[in-house]
Amino acid sequence: MTVNVTMKVNGKSVTADVAASTTLVEFIREHLRLTGTHVGCNTAQCGACTVHVNGRAVKSCNMLAAQAAGAEVTTIEGLAAANGDMHPMQAAFKEHHGLQCGFCTPGMVMSACELKGKMPNATDEQIREALDGNICRCTGYQNIVKAVKAGLAA
């Protein structure tokens, strides 16, 4: 069965006929070819696929594309300014070496950006707790926490 889905992704309206079982991350990666959003587990445990749906951080492997119909979706590709300047959270990750292999990074940054709206003055401990749904195998998290703190303050 196919369904027609229309949504706004990174400010642009997109529409497609997709299999009803298509997940949001499949839609983003395979239909829109926005491959910055990654799949690490497909079971909503690693957070690599985190995007924003109507401003909320969502694990896009665990949501059907059809469920996002009509929504405003932001992926990692949609964060930087039109002139290419990185979002302050992206810049903070670079400045504080908050990434190594880069695979979990887009999801980590999207989760951190959501935190900016919810807890702009989060402590280290609160940041660690808030990032509990995003696994990083490379960094040991210390520099991620540093980066998020700086990104929240920027």
Place this chain on the structure above:
Amino acid sequence: MKADGIGARVTRKEDHRFLTGNGQYTDDITLPHQSYAAFVRSPHAHATINSIDSKAAAAMPGVLAIFTGKDIAATGIGGLPCGWLINNKDGSPMKEPPHHILAVDKARYVGDQVAIVVAETLEQARAAAEAVEVDYGVLPAVVNTATASKAKASVHDAAADNVCYVWGHGDGAAVDKALASAHKVSTLDIVNNRLIPNAIEPRAANAAYDKSSDSYTLYVANQNPHVERLLMCAFVLGIPEHKMRVVAPDVGGGFGSKIFLYAEETVLVWASKRVGRPIKWTADRMESFLSDAHGRDHVTRVQMAMDANGKFTGMKVITTANVGAYLSTFASCVPTILYATLLAGQYTTPAVYCEVAAVFTNTAPVDAYRGAGRPEATYVVERIVETAARDMGLDPAEIRRRNFITTFPYATPVGLTYDIGDYHACLEKAIKLADYAGFPARQAEAKARGKLRGIGFSSYIEACGLAPSNVAGALGARAGLFEAGEVRVHPTGKVTVFTGSHSHGQGHETTFAQVVADKLGIPMDDVDIQHGDTGKVLFGMGTYGSRSLAVGGTAIVKAVDKVIAKGKKIAAHLLEAADTDIEFKDGVFKVAGTDKNVPFANVALTAYVPHNYPLDKLEPGLNENAFYDPTNFTYPAGTHICEVEIDPDTGKTEIVKFTAVDDFGNIINPMIVEGQVHGGLAQGIGQALLEGCVYDAESGQLLTATYMDYAMPRADDLPNFTVDTHVTPCTHNPLGVKGCGEAGAIGSPAALMNAITNAVGARDIAMPATPERVWRAIQANA
């Protein structure tokens, strides 16, 4: 110091693409006419494959082809090779049963590949894979490491007792004598728990055959594309090496698990010509758990003999190592060459003997995982050293001080020659940073609150910079371990560097650019580092064993030296001086003692526009290659100190402070080095506190096959680390570097377990030290 040169804390060149979603990992690559593969995997740990019926599956929508092990065997394809020969104590070779790229007749672990389905879409491939009917005859499974050699079942007919080899290293007679005449012998039985690497990018491959050139291109998440190509072409598929290009693009973490030649990508390449379409496969997470090569899995008894002063006089180590169902690429050398040779640790122990029995079991293959043999060695040494201190009533720092090696070079009784180090300096710095002197007061304060505090040390050493090829060859390596680099200076003075090392998080594009920019006196932005493509890079042995900078970086430096040497000849011609009078400094060639000079970019332009050029003596162009084969291993070493507080009611351990002081030799980029240490510590602490691969003892089913069952360290599981360095430059490479990628994972488990056993008063607690295990140990002591 140049602002972006050697030693500078420069942010990374690669970060912009990763942070903006422009990284390109294997699964991000979709080729024209792409098709997709799914593997049929054995649901049984040990079973005969009586028949495979794929008729119904083949008729399903979108299915292009289905191949079984028999289809592949019928084309004369052999199995995956093992890259290292280990001999038994009696000199006979290890058992090397065939490792078919799709199982033939028998499946030997849960997840063993039985068939491949290729279809138009991934969904179609997966649906058809489920419809392939395999008639299995379930057999008893061999699961337990310690008892595998006594099991009734055999994983391979060629190894009826499941023993791959029994290997010995060191002077056993001298050690027995030391044990017999010791003032005291400390003994410990320990298990190094089995781990699943879990790079967040799952393994992936995309293979394409091009009819017009009769050649293949393989994109693969891999740490060493040239090794992958060599092994696949020369030892398995018989494809001429020049007809295969292997690209390892951005790779999302490796930790060892992406070194190896795996069955999946080999089958993909084989099938791509038959299907006539590019075929992509990306593991889902459960496939990663089931089929990525696992790490560790040792069962060990260690005995340390001491004199009355706590001086070590001999150490005996008897280990059983699980290699899983088949020998993975470097499986045989990890629990031997990379393990027993490190058992002297930082100490003057005059006699060390190690015996290792490697056993086959019906579990996933076990191979190198961050540290590979060296974490296991450190765990043995540092746990027994701490235990020995307790048995002797000595302070754990003091027993180390009494036994440290202090003169270099130092030849250990297990075959290595440490070139340099200062073990006292690292220990004392760590003691200061950890405020060891204040520990008794903190322990008393915790006790008043009803908590248990403990502190533990680990003074590790590792052999990195793998490896002198002749030494490795004499020890059984079936490959060289040099590295290659190319420095291509463009006419405008911009530079592209090609390296055989591979970056999958380590930041080579930054570190290597810093080195080249520093040496050539040009801005770092003028230097690009290329890696991971056999079509671009002349050769390479890849990245593992903390070798990239020490070996790969040195190859680049050697090529830079050649560029400068040639540049001097060109400059001499331009400046009408003798070659020997030209100096090169800060990007300028200069006639010594004069102000006559020509900048690097002008020399580069002259090399490519050779109008005024010594064409009779010198070729045009400025492009140099170098291969570098190290003369020794490098020996990073350091001391980690961990302090924990345990709630006796719940058994929950909190790391209140973790201090690491490491000697990595000279440091190119301190920011990147700290990041490597943090990441290594997270994996070591993960091993000690959280992670543990569990197979059902009877059925051989993997019980920890999802992130709900296998505890990965998350942000709120870990503390902030206190890290520092003490530098003794490596004596045998021009950068004086040793490597930093594995130290954290090597040193930390012993420090943590020494701290926990100190807090609880237990001789041993098995890793991972879950609250349940710790609580039970507290109850046993009560």
